[in-house]
Amino acid sequence: KRMNKPVIIATSTIALQEQLWRDVHAVMPLLGLNRDVILAKGQTHYLCNKRADEYMCDPKADPPDAIKEGIKQGYEERKDFPEVLPQGVWDKVNVQRFSMKNCGSCEKKCKYYKVRAALKFTDGVVLCNQDFLTQHLMKLRRGQEGLINAAADLLVVDEAHNLDDKVRSATTERFGQGMLFGMIKSAFYELRSSDQSSVSREKREAESAIIAFYNCLKAQVQKQINDAEQDMRYADRFFFDQNGSAVELLTEMNAAIHNLSSSIQIYSSMDFRNNRSFAASDDLDAVSESLSELLDRIDDMLIWIEQHGSNTELVYCPKNTKEIVSRLYFNGDERTILTSATLTNATNGSLEEQYSYFISNTGFPAGDRGCLSEPKPSPYPYDEHAMIYYCDDLPHPTREHEAFIENGVERLLEILSISNGKALVLFTAKTDMEEVYSILSEKNLPYKILMQQPGSSQDKVLNEFKEDTNSVLLGTGAYWEGISIEGKSLSNV
Ligand code: SF4
Structure with missing residues (x-):
């Protein structure tokens, strides 16, 4: 408010971007602010009219009703289309390659084009993911025009413990x-x-x-x-x-x-x-x-x-992301605020010792131009209210994968029966999540089984999980951190 400049808030998942969207709208009236807030989602969340036209006119394509109806209704984002729309079809019609100068002559009806144009001139709040912010900063450091208004010199990086990982993926x-x-x-x-x-x-x-x-x-x-x-x-x-x-x-x-x-x-x-x-x-x-x-x-x-x-890919990234993180985030004219609940690796010692892992991975200029804040312990009484279950008798997850899934589901059901559902079940692989979902869905359980929505907005399924107290939600990466489920609905992870 005091600087009268745009602010960029970058976080790590779409669920968090949506949560921050609500938080920012709740906080602005309290600060007497009325600014534009732009949710800059990744390009694959948006419909590309040009690709959609090509797909619909392709005699070999067999467009499902969900896509035909959605286009007729004028839907522009993945979240507007029904969940049943197969991801493979969406991948044929979403924005894949975008260049503001050279994209096509259809920009007037393209929502993604409008969002990207608005980002360049906004004086409000931009909510994006860390990959997008990293790409913006990479362009600025190369002396090119950035993706966001260059006047934005206050960067807030939420879930900053992911920063080196996100920079690595942006440079992969x-x-x-x-x-x-x-x-x-x-x-x-x-x-x-x-x-x-x-x-x-x-x-x-x-x-x-x-x-x-x-x-x-x-x-x-x-x-x-x-x-x-x-x-x-x-x-x-x-x-x-x-x-x-x-x-x-x-x-x-x-x-x-x-x-x-x-x-x-x-x-x-x-x-x-x-x-x-x-x-x-x-x-x-x-x-x-x-x-x-x-x-x-x-x-x-x-x-x-x-x-x-059958697809073989050559994949590469720089070995040393520390220098890149440091150059992008700590050596420009911008001021960067990093927030996270898990930036420290020790509870004792000096602040530099407590943050030593993060500092060594990112080149954060502690003591020089960087200030470290005292970590705030969680107010949640873990010792009184948390219990950890651990087992070491399941089959190996990769060497005996089928047996692992079969026995894992049996064990999961035993644990779910203790909490009568109310659980978030996290997976590292989407295929495992889908397999477990289909097994659980056929079991006629006394609680509803929900699964993370493909690709896009997670608002709908998270609301259903909150409202249906006993339901069980299966998720992968996007749910591993930062989602907020208050109350009894989430009693078991
Ligand atoms: S402006 Fe580009 S991304 Fe948008 S609809 Fe046209 S071709 Fe697709």
């Missing part, structure tokens, strides 16, 4: 063969048809180099599966072996993509038609830049392979 790149082929195809078709033949040789070379590199990755994965002593059925991450030909093939692939991208850029720059979109050729250029950076700094990078079904 992943490329699969299908994705690269798709980008090449899109960039190629952005050219005038008369220009396409001029780059077809480079296109063929890039495609063969991509195939050669990904065949090498697939062979590495297969070798690790063959050499492993344990059942690798559920493994999805594998080592990237730099010995052998992988780095050489990666270098060749990058050179071929760079060649193609440069040729496409040259022909695009000679195309003066109005309203032409060159988003895909810009994307291809960005891939080539990212791969060059990886090769230049290969010893400073963590590189691994991920295998999801």
Whole structure:
């Protein structure tokens, strides 16, 4: 209020963003403030009208009623569409690649475009996630225009114990063969048809180099599966072996993509038609830049392979996120306030000792320009009101997965019968959550079984969980922290 400038509040999950939305609206009248509050959700939460039109006109697509009806009603966000809409369909119509300059000519009816435009000029409160804030700061530090009004120089980072993780995920790149082929195809078709033949040789070379590199990755994965002593059925991450030909093939692939991208850029720059979109050729250029950076700094990078079904991806991020966090959050002109219930790692010693883990992971400038506050202990009487149940006799969760789920559900039911429901059941894998949900749903239990909603807003299911006191809610990442369920509904975690 005193600074008369926009403020950015970043947190870690959509459930927390929605909770903060309510909190900010409750607090503003008490402060005599009346400012815009913008909830900046990730782009995949919004409908892209252009992609939706393409999908609806595709003769091979079979759009379900939920999407047809939603579009007819003018719905613009995932939360407006019914829950039954399959995620696979939503992924075909949501915003995937967005560039304010070069997105299409449909911005007037695009909610995401309007939100992004509003963020650049707002003098109010921006509620976003830490990934979005990190991307904004990365742009500012590179001297580019940020995603949010640059006048916002007060940053509040809630759930700040996640900061190094979020910065790592914001700086993690992943490329699969299908994705690269798709980008090449899109960039190629952005050219005038008369220009396409001029780059077809480079296109063929890039495609063969991509195939050669990904065949090498697939062979590495297969070798690790063959050499492993344990059942690798559920493994999805594998080592990237730099010995052998992988780095050489990666270098060749990058050179071929760079060649193609440069040729496409040259022909695009000679195309003066109005309203032409060159988003895909810009994307291809960005891939080539990212791969060059990886090769230049290969010893400073963590590189691994991920295998999801038949899709093999090369994934990498910088080893040292501490320097990046410090550069983004503690070395600019902005003032940053970090909040969390779990920033300290000890209850004794000096403040610097109590915060030592966080300081060593993020480069927080304690004692220099950074102030540490005295941790506030929880007022909740854990010793009187909490009980921990621990067991070490269940089958191994990955080596004996089926038995683990089967016995785990039996054990879960025993525990749920003690509290008569009223429980939040947390999972690390969505597939496990869905499997347990389908088993529990068929059991005719005396309490209702609810499950986290796909992708988007969690308000509805959380309200149902609060109101139906005995219900049991199953959730993954978004529910691990920060959700607020007062009263008896949440008696058992
Ligand atoms: S402006 Fe971009 S994101 Fe929005 S509807 Fe158009 S193409 Fe999709």
